[in-house]
Amino acid sequence: MSDTNQAWFERALRVIPGGVDSPVRSFRSVGGTPYTVRSGQGAYVTDVEGTSYIDYVQSYGASLLGHAHPDVLRTLRSALELGTTFGAPTPGEVLLCEAMIERVAGLEQVRLVSSGTEAVMSAVRLARGYTKRDKIVKFDGCYHGHSDALLVAGGSGVAQLGLPGSAGVTAGAVGDTIVAPYNEVPTLDDTVAAVLVEPVAANMNLVAPLDGFLAALRAECDRVGALLIFDEVITGFRLRLGGAEEYYSVTPDLWCFGKVIGGGLPVGAFGGSKKILASLAPEGPVYQAGTLSGNPLATAAGRCVLELVSPRDLDVLTASVAVFADELRDAIGASGLFALTPTVGPLMGLFLSREECCAPRNFHEAKALCENGLYKAFFHEMLERGIALAPGAYEIVFTSLAHSRDDLATTVACALEAAAVTAKVATS
Numbered sequence: 001m002s003d004t005n006q007a008w009f010e011r012a013l014r015v016i017p018g019g020v021d022s023p024v025r026s027f028r029s030v031g032g033t034p035y036t037v038r039s040g041q042g043a044y045v046t047d048v049e050g051t052s053y054i055d056y057v058q059s060y061g062a063s064l065l066g067h068a069h070p071d072v073l074r075t076l077r078s079a080l081e082l083g084t085t086f087g088a089p090t091p092g093e094v095l096l097c098e099a100m101i102e103r104v105a106g107l108e109q110v111r112l113v114s115s116g117t118e119a120v121m122s123a124v125r126l127a128r129g130y131t132k133r134d135k136i137v138k139f140d141g142c143y144h145g146h147s148d149a150l151l152v153a154g155g156s157g158v159a160q161l162g163l164p165g166s167a168g169v170t171a172g173a174v175g176d177t178i179v180a181p182y183n184e185v186p187t188l189d190d191t192v193a194a195v196l197v198e199p200v201a202a203n204m205n206l207v208a209p210l211d212g213f214l215a216a217l218r219a220e221c222d223r224v225g226a227l228l229i230f231d232e233v234i235t236g237f238r239l240r241l242g243g244a245e246e247y248y249s250v251t252p253d254l255w256c257f258g259k260v261i262g263g264g265l266p267v268g269a270f271g272g273s274k275k276i277l278a279s280l281a282p283e284g285p286v287y288q289a290g291t292l293s294g295n296p297l298a299t300a301a302g303r304c305v306l307e308l309v310s311p312r313d314l315d316v317l318t319a320s321v322a323v324f325a326d327e328l329r330d331a332i333g334a335s336g337l338f339a340l341t342p343t344v345g346p347l348m349g350l351f352l353s354r355e356e357c358c359a360p361r362n363f364h365e366a367k368a369l370c371e372n373g374l375y376k377a378f379f380h381e382m383l384e385r386g387i388a389l390a391p392g393a394y395e396i397v398f399t400s401l402a403h404s405r406d407d408l409a410t411t412v413a414c415a416l417e418a419a420a421v422t423a424k425v426a427t428s
């Protein structure tokens with residue numbers, strides 16, 4: 001069998017549903033055959049055909065340092081020699097939790113899990129157990145992983161594939177989930193255990209919280225005794241080392257983390273005050289567990305990343321993303337198309353439109369821009385030029401610390417050409 005993307009994808013299709021292990025990786029919404037990655041290095045991925053791309057997927061935010069960072073690899077190699085999983089406490093998990101707590105003000109205790117999904121699912125269970133209430137509030141277009149109760153009005157792949165929620169999720173499972181529009185503060189009552197929010201919505205492309213939204217949510221939660229949960233699976237240790245709390249000066253009761261804290265390996269975490277975390281088994285009545293939770297390899301890689309990244313690194317990334325966003329917007333604008341490249345710190349969105357428009361404030365507005373058909377053509381024109389954006393209009397553009405000024409300039413030059421072609425295709 002020849003080593004082509006097509007051949008590998010056909011082979012994948014035979015043994016893996018849709019050929020992918022996570023729907024966001026499929027090219028369903030943009031069409032065509034996915035590239036199959038053989039390796040990654042820094043800002044780049046290389047497919048099985050030997051073609052390299054400047055990668056803005058970066059494992060959907062799990063790689064903050066870029067791929068195969070030498071220090072992370074060295075750390076992993078030495079951790080590997082000591083054994084990979086024991087089912088007993090290890091120093092590595094303590095060290096990772098300490099590193100997180102040092103960086104996030106008010107975070108007193110953390111429980112490690114193996115994915116963002118597990119982190120949020122567990123935080124919601126904890127909030128319900130702690131408050132002895134049933135209802136949770138989430139926001140339309142926010143994605144919190146694929147646990148049943150949260151798979152309603154989600155962003156990311158759920159939005160991309162046009163699924164209202166998911167088959168297989170019972171009405172009962174989502175019966176206690178209330179969905180509110182992003183950037184509007186819902187009026188709560190004392191049946192609400194928790195309000196769950198992406199402090200910067202990054203799964204409906206990028207939608208920033210309006211001034212005062214998070215603070216008003218905090219106040220409304222306090223009014224009725226509900227917990228505020230920040231899902232920082234994307235924003236954690238990326239927006240700032242202290243995450244959204246540091247950026248917006250709003251403190252949640254519970255935090256959920258994932259992506260960055262695994263250093264490219266599977267890790268999730270949730271945490272908060274000792275008082276709330278005391279409700280977790282074995283101390284309290286809320287059960288939560290995991291055979292591979294706090295895995296030695298994953299915790300070693302995660303801690304290595306947290307120790308390598310300085311506040312200054314994130315400031316530098318933020319500054320270069322701000323310039324990149326302006327240049328990209330202007331390059332696309334030169335084609336006659338209109339681009340919005342909203343940024344929040346180093347996070348950047350990319351919306352394409354035929355007419356001038358304002359930054360979306362909620363899922364309804366984001367959706368109109370993500371579903372206008374322009375992204376699909378632009379995505380393929382960029383891919384042909386060696387730039388890998390996410391294969392879906394609802395994802396954000398992940399720039400890593402490994403992306404050089406040259407990489408960003410190359411990307412802007414490609415965008416100028418890609419947009420010109422897209423504009424022609426779109427009007428013909």
Ligand SMILES: *Cc1c(COP(=O)(O)O)cnc(C)c1O
Nearest residue numbers: 115116117143144145233234258
């Ligand atoms: C990716 C993501 C999750 C789910 O994390 P997984 O590791 O994919 O399970 C949850 N919340 C947010 C905000 C995410 O972006």
